[in-house]
Amino acid sequence: MTLDLALLALLDGVAYAALIFMVAVGLTLIFGVLRILNVAHGSFYAIGAYTAASLGLAISAMGLPEWLSYPALLLAAVLVGGILGLTIERLLLRRIYMREEVLQLLVTFAVFMILEDVQRLLWGVQPYFADMPLRLLGTTEVVGVFYTRYQIMLLPTAAVLILLGLRWFLRHTLQGKLILAVTEDREAAQAMGIDANRVYLVTFILGATFAALGGALASPTTSMLPGIGSDMIVLSFAVAATAGRDSGRYGHCSATHRPGSLIFDLPAART
């Protein structure tokens, strides 16, 4: 009995760790390149989750095929990351790159406060629930314990894919190399003719999309309530801090260099 419980906790941990990992990767990416700790990151997660749930509900309401709810999760993440990321970077962050760190932190805190209410206005305070993607995959038996395939297979796979994909993107594509160059030495990169402002924008959107994807993938597994964003931000701070203590030197790579952050998340799983 206790062994079962321990196993269940472990499985829960793996599933939750995959989600936190996605949020934390985005956070570290933004911090590494822009040197801004984004307090609003949890809001991207929350709004990504709500958007995914709304899309999922819309799909079942319109009677469309159920498998469409999977691309809908991805679509929600891209939508939220793109729109919010673009607006916030262009309108606000751009104005404060040269300012004190305290003020940068506070700007993202203000964005967090605003988004918290936007989320409440759009989706209300009632719990939201759309678990179609979870049900579609069914359950599987792991050493005598039944667990949803979605949580135990899809989530970790998605996390690993993001880890490998981001690594490949940063090392083998032009845009990725530009990001690395700006992280390494902004001035030198600019002297070479790299448009640092564009790199900042791309990075911020990418980071926001990861957080929104974490939220979108989390949406089938929990019911959404106001406050999920502010709880998530604390956990992802913790992960980002442990995974990338020396992010100053290695830039955003630390999150991708160290799958260890995945393992760290285990004890952080819900109790």
Add this chain to the structure above:
Amino acid sequence: MRGIFPLALLVLIIALLPLLEPWTEVVLTLALAKGFAVLGIIVLLQAGQVSFGHAMFMAASAYCVAFLANRSGVLEISLLLPAALLCSALMGLLVGLFVVRYRYIFFGMLNLAFSMVLYSVLEKFFYITGGSDGMRVPRPLLLGQELERADYERWLFYLTLTLAVLLSWLVWRYLRSPLGQALAALKTNETRLEYLGVSARRVLLIAYIISALLAGLGGTLLALAQGLVTPEYGYWVRSGELVFIAILGGAGHVAGAFIGALVYEVVRLYAAAYAADIWQLILGSFLLLIILFAPQGLVGMAQHWLRRRGSPP
């Protein structure tokens, strides 16, 4: 000493306001109580460090009051207050020993981490702390006397106001003392400070304990005024709020803490009354405007305005 006159006038207005409008009494007490914690943030801001977890000291001392009053039956306010302050100072020392090794973003985040540890402990151990329902704080005695609600609230308000004036002055003196000047030096050039033979860590640790004490005083008064303590006191959003108020009031001046807190509470009160769904949105936009257009805060704006008026064109 310029600018003492407007401040004295402000204190007088605040002292008289509850006599004319009784409902403002509790609001002002709560706002001023928060102001103490903001003053603590401002002390640390002199060293260029921002703590994103100072609400933990408010929670620590508030729970200290609640435990003493409920478990030990200590109801005497003249005992509760020093005990709670001692509690927050000790915790400031304990946490401070760790966090003063870090600077900037890491300092802020480590504070946040500690505050969330305290928050989780307060929330999860519900046998002891009452969980998220919190604990009730019975109305304490004043020098052995039991007070009626109205008398108690009035008394607490004037105590808070007196302490606010007294501590503003003390902190003002502290920031102008060599120890306080070393804080400013820590912000400008820490290496040079070390070369002068001053231990930057010790300077920061002392400032940290002072700021923890101030936050603890705020938490104590808040607990006494509200009669209820919840883990929410120590949530990270509360800490963020404190930093927000510090910037709003003006991080360069001790009066900024209380002026910022008063303005914040008033804006919040009206926003909550007339636009209950979007009060956070309003406050957030307000904060953005302050940061983008008036980074010196309200006190900075007032000083600028006074100076322009005072000097001949």
